[in-house]
Amino acid sequence: MERNFKIWRGDAEKGEFKNYAVKLEQGMVVLDAIHRIQVEHANDLAVRWNCKAGKCGSCSVEINGRPKLACMTRMNEFSPEEVITVQPMKTFPVIKDLVTDVSWNYEQNKMIPPFKPRKKKNGIDHVMYQQDVERIQEFRKCIECYLCQDVCHVLRDQDKKEKFVGPRFMIRLASLEMHPLDIDDRIPKIKNDFGSGMCNITRCCTDVCPEHIQITDNGIIPLKERVVDRFYDPVRWIYNKLFGNGAKQE
Amino acid sequence: MNNEQTIGGYEAGLFQTHRPDTWWLEPLLTGLGFLSFVIYTTWAMFQGDYYWWSAGSEGFGGYLSPFYSPLLFIEESAAGSAPLLHAWFGPWPEWMPNLIPVTPAILILAGPLSFRLTCYYYRKFYYRSYFLSPPACAVAGVHQKDYKGETALLVIQNIHRFTLYIAIGFVAVLSYDAFLSFFRDGKFGVGVGSIILFLNPIFLAGYTFGCHAFRHLSGGRHDCFTCPQGKEKVSFKIWQGVSWLNGRHMFWAWISMIWVALGDIYVRLVAKGYWTDFSTWGN
């Protein structure tokens, strides 16, 4: 069946939408369609992809206005008459056509203090139980597609890249902070440098995450609560002064 | 579209998006839903009458509108008011400034209201519906010169856990009201009102104990659920239960909010005589 596409073509300086029509078979995804357009109409159309299995996080684009993985968006999500718009991610600078420069994200990642395990007691290896691992395992499903960074209005509309590391790195921070063996304390940085207060928990990151990570509920909000413990809760503050901050000594 | 497109094919300006779906429906409906609740609550709060009914009896029992509980002070001359013995501190006091309208609801509503207004779920939808920040995902909102999120004025949202403590108190008080509603003049029985007032604290508890702050305090704040013995702590079990409720927080938020309003409407209609309360006591 013939389907119509409207794809943004251009580079960092200028560009425009171009229309393409291609014949598609059943079971195809948007990335297949883009590949067919490359073959039949525009072999200079730039698109980043790799695994075609939703696991490498390379093919992030905006399809009909929604940040999505092109390889996981099936054509039967759309009605046959619909013109399907494909654009590069809005939040990052365009290199060419659908390819953006996501290196800002790598810079954020470098700022995060790495895992710092506690010392072994009497030379005995650490034991971790499933109950403790589960919570942080969820965050490790991240494929670094940066769709959440793209949709986050703090970065996308408010241009606060210098104030907020974005949802992907909030869950990386959560996975380290909630790690039962980690002894580093990142809470002051989470508040002051990484910008936990910039997020207004409107949950778009969670909505677009292809790995269905509960970024807001399980990552960002618990971190915000830990920041409250430290900075906004006089009762806990006195309690910690008297009895110590149990969390890090466990 | 005449708007100048930026690189990538995006237009600048409020509500700009390439989403063809009805993205505006959800923020519109939630925004209107909450607004109607606020309008009704404000109206009901200022009434100061018809918030109590016990079929004319003064004995143990009776229906009390959830908006008016706890009854700190009672102005007995108001129509449909509760008998004085239900007041925690007695009659409406002389020293109360005249500025404050004579209605028991006005003294207590700030408690539950502050809880809801600082709730992480409510924040999500009112930032979307009222502040358009953002109106919906991948839809351009109001661009602020220097967006501050919850770091400036809105840092106040961090009081949420203290409003939670108040809310837990309200669940206790409303549970007692539910108990009272099964009695009329000291006699046990069941009326439609009893069932409504019985479900009320259950829904409120589902909402309150699924709170994100409660989830954190009850167990989430620990990094290790099995330390030091390798056995699950009690707090782990509690945390799991709270997490289950928390995953459905939006549902509990709406059902509990609608139900308190329904409780007030029901008691008000019955007290005014507009509605018959079917019950085992006979009408």
Ligand code: SF4
């Ligand atoms: S919930 Fe926070 S991090 Fe996620 S998209 Fe919204 S503002 Fe950004």
Ligand code: SF4
């Ligand atoms: S958290 Fe989800 S949306 Fe964000 S980068 Fe990871 S996989 Fe992608």
Ligand code: FES
């Ligand atoms: S190509 Fe790897 S996620 Fe789409």
Ligand code: FES
């Ligand atoms: S988060 Fe909703 S009540 Fe606390």
